[in-house]
Amino acid sequence: MIAAAICIGVFFVCPAKSFPAQANAGEEPLRVAGEVGKPGGRIVVALRAEPKTLNPLTAADGPSREVISAMQADLVHINRASQLTEPALAKSWKVSADGLQYTLTLRHGLKFSDGHPVDVEDVLFTFRVYLDEAVHATQRDLLIVGGKPIVVSRVDAETVKFTLAKPYGVGERLFDGLAILPRHLLGAAYKEGKLAQSGGLGTAAIQWAGLGAFRLKEYVAGQRLVLERNPYYWKTDEQDNRLPYLDEIVFLFVPSADAQVLRFESGETDIISRLGAENFSVLSRQARDYTMADAGPGLEYNFLFFNLNELGEKAPAEMAHKQSWFRSEKFRQAISLAIDREAMVRLALWGPVTPGNRRWANAAISYPGRSLAKSRRLLAEAGFRFVSGENGEQKLVDADGKAVEFSVITSSSNADRAKMAALIQEDLKQLGMRVQVVPLELRSLIDRVTQTKEYDACVLGIASFDADPNADLNVWLSSGGMHLWNPAQKQPATDWEAEIDRLMEQQLIATNTAQRKKLYDRVQDILTERQPMIFLASPDILVGAKKTIGNFHPAVLEPYVLWNVDQLYQRNGAENARR
Amino acid sequence: MSTRSRLLICLAALCLLHLGVACAGFFAPYDPAAQDREHPYAPPMALHLVDARGGIHLRPFSYAQSLRAGSFDEYDENRARVIPMEFFVSGSPYRVLGLLPLRAHLFGGGDGGTLNLLGTDEYGRDLLSRILFGGQVSLLAGLIGAGLALSIGLCIGAAAGFLGGWRDEVLMRVAELFLALPWIYLLFSMRAFLPLAVPPLKAFLLIVVVLGAVGWARPARLVRGTVLSAKERDFVRAARGFGASGGYLLRRHILPETASVVLTQAATLVPQFVLAEMTLSFLGLGVPEPVPSWGNVLASLQHYNVLISYWWMYLPVLAMVPFFLGYLVLASLLQASGGPSKIEEVGSGV
Numbered sequence: 030m031i032a033a034a035i036c037i038g039v040f041f042v043c044p045a046k047s048f049p050a051q052a053n054a055g056e057e058p059l060r061v062a063g064e065v066g067k068p069g070g071r072i073v074v075a076l077r078a079e080p081k082t083l084n085p086l087t088a089a090d091g092p093s094r095e096v097i098s099a100m101q102a103d104l105v106h107i108n109r110a111s112q113l114t115e116p117a118l119a120k121s122w123k124v125s126a127d128g129l130q131y132t133l134t135l136r137h138g139l140k141f142s143d144g145h146p147v148d149v150e151d152v153l154f155t156f157r158v159y160l161d162e163a164v165h166a167t168q169r170d171l172l173i174v175g176g177k178p179i180v181v182s183r184v185d186a187e188t189v190k191f192t193l194a195k196p197y198g199v200g201e202r203l204f205d206g207l208a209i210l211p212r213h214l215l216g217a218a219y220k221e222g223k224l225a226q227s228g229g230l231g232t233a234a235i236q237w238a239g240l241g242a243f244r245l246k247e248y249v250a251g252q253r254l255v256l257e258r259n260p261y262y263w264k265t266d267e268q269d270n271r272l273p274y275l276d277e278i279v280f281l282f283v284p285s286a287d288a289q290v291l292r293f294e295s296g297e298t299d300i301i302s303r304l305g306a307e308n309f310s311v312l313s314r315q316a317r318d319y320t321m322a323d324a325g326p327g328l329e330y331n332f333l334f335f336n337l338n339e340l341g342e343k344a345p346a347e348m349a350h351k352q353s354w355f356r357s358e359k360f361r362q363a364i365s366l367a368i369d370r371e372a373m374v375r376l377a378l379w380g381p382v383t384p385g386n387r388r389w390a391n392a393a394i395s396y397p398g399r400s401l402a403k404s405r406r407l408l409a410e411a412g413f414r415f416v417s418g419e420n421g422e423q424k425l426v427d428a429d430g431k432a433v434e435f436s437v438i439t440s441s442s443n444a445d446r447a448k449m450a451a452l453i454q455e456d457l458k459q460l461g462m463r464v465q466v467v468p469l470e471l472r473s474l475i476d477r478v479t480q481t482k483e484y485d486a487c488v489l490g491i492a493s494f495d496a497d498p499n500a501d502l503n504v505w506l507s508s509g510g511m512h513l514w515n516p517a518q519k520q521p522a523t524d525w526e527a528e529i530d531r532l533m534e535q536q537l538i539a540t541n542t543a544q545r546k547k548l549y550d551r552v553q554d555i556l557t558e559r560q561p562m563i564f565l566a567s568p569d570i571l572v573g574a575k576k577t578i579g580n581f582h583p584a585v586l587e588p589y590v591l592w593n594v595d596q597l598y599q600r601n602g603a604e605n606a607r608r
Numbered sequence: 609m610s611t612r613s614r615l616l617i618c619l620a621a622l623c624l625l626h627l628g629v630a631c632a633g634f635f636a637p638y639d640p641a642a643q644d645r646e647h648p649y650a651p652p653m654a655l656h657l658v659d660a661r662g663g664i665h666l667r668p669f670s671y672a673q674s675l676r677a678g679s680f681d682e683y684d685e686n687r688a689r690v691i692p693m694e695f696f697v698s699g700s701p702y703r704v705l706g707l708l709p710l711r712a713h714l715f716g717g718g719d720g721g722t723l724n725l726l727g728t729d730e731y732g733r734d735l736l737s738r739i740l741f742g743g744q745v746s747l748l749a750g751l752i753g754a755g756l757a758l759s760i761g762l763c764i765g766a767a768a769g770f771l772g773g774w775r776d777e778v779l780m781r782v783a784e785l786f787l788a789l790p791w792i793y794l795l796f797s798m799r800a801f802l803p804l805a806v807p808p809l810k811a812f813l814l815i816v817v818v819l820g821a822v823g824w825a826r827p828a829r830l831v832r833g834t835v836l837s838a839k840e841r842d843f844v845r846a847a848r849g850f851g852a853s854g855g856y857l858l859r860r861h862i863l864p865e866t867a868s869v870v871l872t873q874a875a876t877l878v879p880q881f882v883l884a885e886m887t888l889s890f891l892g893l894g895v896p897e898p899v900p901s902w903g904n905v906l907a908s909l910q911h912y913n914v915l916i917s918y919w920w921m922y923l924p925v926l927a928m929v930p931f932f933l934g935y936l937v938l939a940s941l942l943q944a945s946g947g948p949s950k951i952e953e954v955g956s957g958v
Binding site for chain 2: 290291307310311369372375376379435441455458465466484485
């Protein structure tokens with residue numbers, strides 16, 4: 030009974046007959062370039078946490094997104110290596126001259142991973158769901174253009190038209206990451222309003238099918254999640270062999286980075302990504318039967334932010350008092366000035382580190398240097414005072430004489446961020462602040478930040494899935510779920526947040542890249558001035574894979590190694606499957 | 609050598625070791641929390657008396673270390689830069705036993721250099737200083753925890769043994785319950801009820817209280833056994849016959865019998881509790897960083913790269929060996945010197 034409760038296996042319905050390895054005559058598979066691999070075998074990958082859900086509508090955490098990216102497909106896809114768009118489920122698209130209409134033609138003969146054919150109705154259903162406010166899809170913000178939702182209409186059995194209220198700056202990039210949902214499986218749940226809850230791994234088994242290279246085979250809570258090859262996948266290699274090559278991907282849940290390294294080194298896992306610099310250097314020094322690669326500066330950015338939520342009257346008085354500091358811009362600026370980012374790069378990231386997003390970074394913003402003198406001046410202007418503590422050390426107190434003490438939560442599974450937090454602790458000690466670092470398990474940290482809002486400050490990182498600023502729309506918009514310092518606001522809490530909302534919406538509909546850049550530069554100016562997030566340093570993307578893995582071409586966009594999971598293969602093929 | 613003299617030697621050695629840790633501020637050259645960001649993972653510096661040119665120095669010295677270009681953890685010795693070891697220097701402020709503020713340190717690097725005799729950790733903090741200061745937290749937790757457990761154990765054990773009957777039954781069943789408690793999980797759950805960030809002092813008190821509250825059961829059972837046998841001895845019966853009250857009997861005749869048990873228990877419990885504190889701090893449930901304790905100084909060994917790259921990060925383990933050895937030898941000596949002869953000696957005095 031207990032064993033049954035622990036091991037909730039979720040099985041997807043799939044017909045027993047196998048699908049041909051070569052494409053059928055009625056199909057229009059997408060032929061992809063690249064090394065032709067061997068079919069069979071499996072790869073084992075470690076995830077730092079258990080995915081929270083397999084529902085692409087609600088997934089916000091990295092592990093969920095990583096698994097979902099192998100199980101779902103979008104109409105138009107951004108190639109993670111070239112960062113350009115390429116056809117996916119839509120074989121072609123046309124944009125009207127005024128930029129207001131996108132006409133997409135679906136690939137012929139598409140089938141979900143359960144064998145059910147895909148038609149335009151599925152696409153219409155998908156966008157109805159994404160746009161439905163009641164579903165709270167994380168992608169919804171991206172589909173509101175000029176304040177109005179995108180209108181999706183059917184043209185014929187394989188063509189669908191998207192009408193925008195205003196021209197969309199990113200163009201067809203918009204469709205990336207919007208998984209097409211199976212209406213035949215989810216229609217009923219949607220009608221009952223239960224869609225957002227479905228796809229959760231811990232809950233009752235729900236039938237869900239996708240258009241990605243893999244489909245769910247097995248889930249053992251706390252241990253692993255196994256995906257198997259989707260026999261109906263719509264891509265082939267240059268020799269018309271149906272992709273993916275691998276029979277299975279096994280995701281193991283290995284919460285600590287060090288345990289991940291050990292498992293990789295011992296050969297238990299085939300791929301390792303999100304490596305810390307120290308472990309990367311250890312593995313590189315003793316490189317045996319694996320290849321280590323530095324994919325270059327990534328789009329992950331790490332930052333410190335304070336709890337700026339409206340806490341209501343029930344909040345403890347102490348928290349309200351602390352918030353009076355956090356709300357002070359000068360306080361936040363002073364903290365930014367006190368942080369020794371050079372040391373972070375050297376001690377935590379083992380730099381040198383260069384800005385990852387050169388295309389969009391505002392060049393006018395200078396590198397945030399450290400200046401304790403300026404920092405002290407700002408604190409004094411904000412009404413803080415320095416007094417002498419018990420041991421003669423300097424202590425910072427606010428206007429009411431209360432000592433400035435707060436805690437910083439950080440993910441216990443990310444050693445780099447834990448180090449950054451420890452360095453911040455020491456940096457702020459020099460300003461007379463007493464900071465305590467509290468490492469938390471990632472899921473409980475996210476819960477605290479987005480749900481219970483019981484924290485003072487947090488060191489966290491976001492890894493964008495695209496270099497385009499729109500990828501982080503839900504971070505910058507005040508209504509966004511990832512607007513971490515004060516998520517999902519009904520009305521912008523401050524004028525500058527309102528201005529960012531406005532600018533982000535304007536750049537969304539500006540078609541001219543130079544104009545978009547100008548608007549986004551302004552957003553960066555505001556962020557630098559107001560410091561809702563105090564940016565720290567961004568690491569390079571460090572990954573590794575066994576030498577037996579073919580087509581290993583890590584990218585700087587998530588998922589770093591698994592972005593071409595449909596092309597990865599085991600050089601020793603099926604013999605690997607017996608492992 | 610008689611047991612008594614061996615006991616004295618052992619006690620003296622332990623006292624010296626404890627004194628060293630109690631005066632950590634003096635023996636440690638630096639503030640244990642001070643980061644030297646230019647020297648992360650610096651290996652221990654060797655002390656020399658003979659320099660590279662064969663010249664002999666009366667004052668020990670080290671060569672400065674600097675990070676190799678392009679590396680983040682490999683050091684080159686700079687033979688041109690000599691750091692002499694200076695004695696009785698003024699350095700970072702500290703308090704002796706938490707009271708007396710001082711700045712004097714036994715030694716330090718001269719010419720503005722730093723001497724990291726046992727190397728540094730990932731933030732460039734001096735490992736020797738962290739081990740010495742860490743000992744304060746760990747040993748104090750062990751000593752207070754053992755004191756608390758013994759006091760509770762003595763009271764409950766004596767009460768159970770002396771009163772007997774159903775009260776004995778109840779108390780001993782409770783003791784068994786406590787013996788069966790998985791204390792580490794108890795601590796996890798207690799930690800969950802506390803606010804997110806616990807200040808170091810509170811975290812320390814929490815550990816001590818939990819150690820004491822969970823650890824009393826074993827001494828209580830031993831004390832109860834001794835009391836049970838002692839209360840039936842002739843001199844106790846005689847005293848009772850002369851009309852001695854229960855309190856007098858306990859105080860004057862029975863509890864002194866338990867002294868050897870209590871002392872032996874103390875000598876075994878202290879290292880056990882030090883180890884318990886280390887376990888908690890190692891798991892991040894003890895005193896929070898940057899306050900050092902032996903457990904959290906060792907915690908960086910949880911990182912794979914530290915485990916295989918920097919051997920000096922294991923040194924805190926060596927520092928504990930003399931303490932544990934001292935306590936265990938003390939326990940066996942106490943056991944050898946206590947026991948029946950002790951009872952006879954006390955008994956003949958009546």
